[in-house]
Amino acid sequence: MSEFVSHLKRRPGTAVSLAIPLAIFTLLRLVPALDIHAWSLSWYTRLIQYYFGAFASFIALIAALFANSALGEKTTVRSIFLTIGFIALSVLFLFSSLTTPNILIQGASNPAFIWSIRLSLPISGLFFAASAMDWSESTEAFIVKYRRLFWLGGLLLLVAFGILAFVYPEILNTWLQLDPILPNVLGIVSIFLLIWTAWRARILNWYGNRMINARLAVVFLLLAEAQLTLVLGVAGQLSWLMYHPLVIAALIVALSAILNSFQTSRDVQLSRYFFALGSILIAGLSLASVEIGFRWLSTGSGVNRTSLIPLSIAQGTLSFIVLYVVVFYLNQLINERNDALRREQHLRSELTQLIVHDLKSPLTVILSGMNLLGKENLGTLTETQKRLLVNLEKSGEEILHMISDLLDVERLEAGALALQKSITNTASLLQAQIDESKILASTNKQKLKFSYEPNLPQVRVDKGLISRVFANLLSNALKFTPEGGRVKVNITRQENLLFITVADSGPGVPLHERERIFEKFAQVEGGERRGAGLGLTFCKMVAEAHSGNLTVSESDMGGALFCLTLPFTEEEASLSAEVSLPSATYGGDWALDTPHHTPTPN
CATH class of the missing domain: 1.20.58 (Methane Monooxygenase Hydroxylase; Chain G, domain 1)
Structure with missing residues (x-):
């Protein structure tokens, strides 16, 4: 958990976005005069709840439909439970919207409305936590094989709750006798489940894609905050109603992660991207049209929102058909162009x-x-x-x-170069490349320093390719470092990433050239760092093939600093104690390595 906290410290934007709702909630609870009872103050509060619930339900449904595609085409336990969690959230928020008192159903209160809200986050949180669990291979194979039974069981439970909500609401009234113990217990368990799931998603990289991991972690934390407002807030007051914007924000972040995964996919899935984005817009317009139509026709007799729902559904369906036809046609054109580009490539x-x-x-x-x-x-x-x-x-x-x-x-x-991955000690691998570079460094009277943290984890990489990346980065640094200059190599660990940096005291890379330098055959203006234009391209692509990255910035010596990041799993981190080497500096601080001197690690 300490690693998760340190992650938030390094990303202040995420920390602030999570802290602001908590600060507002705390202020409302500490200053009762600000925490007004908005539910009884105005009927429009209930109207807002009605539309918030409906809109949140639709966004959750879109997230559920595309969650499996975002995590990969292969069906896994994680994608199954993540999808079920979003569907449960969607259905229960739809129930809470439809049963909002005095909107579609007349009455001061409705037990279905209350319990739909109370159960939405605990039930979805349970499935989200199941998606982050470490299942055995046999259990995962069993769940994937019989996933339709899980879908059917979940569907039957939601249908049963719907029957209770709309046909036998008096049964739900008996549940109110369990107040406040049962709702609070469910809420507290839900908060811990969502926080635990966020930690698993972000720190342990369970969902495979680092960008999706980071955003899903934010999603689960926002939902945990929403559950906190329901547990500690007073029903109907502003502190309690804060769960509306928190849930909407969480679902928008989830959808943004899904859409971003479509954008960065090797095969751009244009139809899915625009269908998901267009569906949200159509849903919003359909809900707005119902309210506008009701306002316009409410002067006549017998007009209510219930009678306008079929019109809204018809309008939404027609809009979906038009959207799908347009996107399908555009997707065909894009696919034809992509096929032509693939043939050319x-x-x-x-x-x-x-x-x-x-x-x-x-x-x-x-x-x-x-x-x-x-x-x-x-x-x-x-x-x-x-x-x-x-x-x-x-x-x-x-x-x-x-x-x-x-x-x-x-x-x-x-994508034709298959990676031959194996558990590798990067410090030893880099040390071997540095030993090979000592002759060149001594010839040019360059000073070479190599240091690394103790107990570094091993990583699963293609040893041959990564070794060539190290060789290219070292050769590049020594080539552009002047005679008598310095080259500094370092390996550190942060969270689940290994950082390998190679810094030199050469001319550096201009700020406007730092992206272009990794392009094929790119040359830096001025000619200070000229080459074949392929070595850095190769290094960058190898790093990305390992789900890592390679960047360039300015070093503290005024030259270039190339930073290679390589991810590792918890299993690989656990092997660090067995293979770690002591921190080493060759030949002392900035001392010269020569062929006549064998450096001893400190």
């Missing part, structure tokens, strides 16, 4: 592989021949010839590395 990839193969084969022969000459197997060489041969071999190796980077970038773009 495939042809370009084949051409690149053909060129790479045609270049790599003769280059390998050339390097082999130079290797034979360097060993003097074909005759003695003069010193001038040896120096020339060394330069030729170095240039040939650079071309070979560029060809390999080009081929791997094309494979990564096409």
Whole structure:
């Protein structure tokens, strides 16, 4: 839980958005004069409850329909229970809206209205918590196999509650005898379940996508705050009615996470994106049209909101059909363009592989021949010839590395490069690359420092690719660091992320070039940091393939600071004690590593 609190401290925007409702609620409870009884003060308070409930119900339904797509096409226990949780929230808020006193049903109070609100968050919170639990493989397989039975059971329970609400409301009156013990117990349990689910979602990365994890954590915390207002607030007063905006805010954040997942998907799902977004707008317009129609026709006899509901449903249905036809047509056009782009990319990839193969084969022969000459197997060489041969071999190796980077970038773009992941100690892997870079650093009289935290976790990565990323970043730093300059390498851990930074005292990267520098064949203006334009592209794509990231900023030495982030799971973190190395600084503080000095870790 301490890691979760530290996460909020590092993201003040999220912390403020969660703290403001709590501050307002506390103020209302501490100053009774401000906590007015809005329910009895104006009939419009009930009207607002009616429309808030209906709108919240519809947003929750949209979130339920698209939750599985946002988490991935494969059905899992997490997606099943998350979807059921949103559906339960949707149905119970719909019941609370329809049974709002003196709107559609006349009467000062209605037990169905009260219990719909009281049960909405505890029941949905129970399913949300189930989605965050660590299920065994056999249990998960059983739930996925018989998921239709879970759906049927949940549906029957909601139907049974609906029958009680609209046919036998007197039965729900008997539940009021359990006040206030049962509602408070349910509310407190719900608060703890939602907070626990938020912690699991954010810290343990249970939902797979880091962006969705972060936003769902906010969703669950907002719902926990909404439940807190129902438990500690006084029914009908402003402190109690705060659950309206909190629930709406939570559902909007959930929907934004779903829509964002559609935007960032490799195959952009335009129809789902616009259908979800358009559905919300249509729902809002339909609800508004009912109220406008009621206001306009209320002067006549026999007109009430109930009689206008069929008109609203008809209008909404027609709007959905029009929206679907338009989006379906646009989606077809986009898919045709995407197919054409994929064909073009495939042809370009084949051409690149053909060129790479045609270049790599003769280059390998050339390097082999130079290797034979360097060993003097074909005759003695003069010193001038040896120096020339060394330069030729170095240039040939650079071309070979560029060809390999080009081929791997094309494979990564096409998704054809399969990652061979294994548990890896990044400190040892990076240490090996630094050892290989010592000769180059000593030649240029550059000072190299390497440090890392103790007890670093292992991560599951493709060791070969990550090793090449380390080599590229180190080579890049040493290449652009002037003679006598400094390069600093560091590994730290924050929450479930590993941060590997490589900083240099070179010319740095201008602010306006820091995004473009990762593009293929991009060159920094001015020529201070020029290269083939493929190494950083390769590093960035490898990082993203591992669900990480690579960024560049200014180092404290005035040069560039490249930061590679790699995520790890709780299981990988638990292995840290067995493989951790002591914090090491090679050759002392900014001391030079030379081939004649073997540094000893401090």
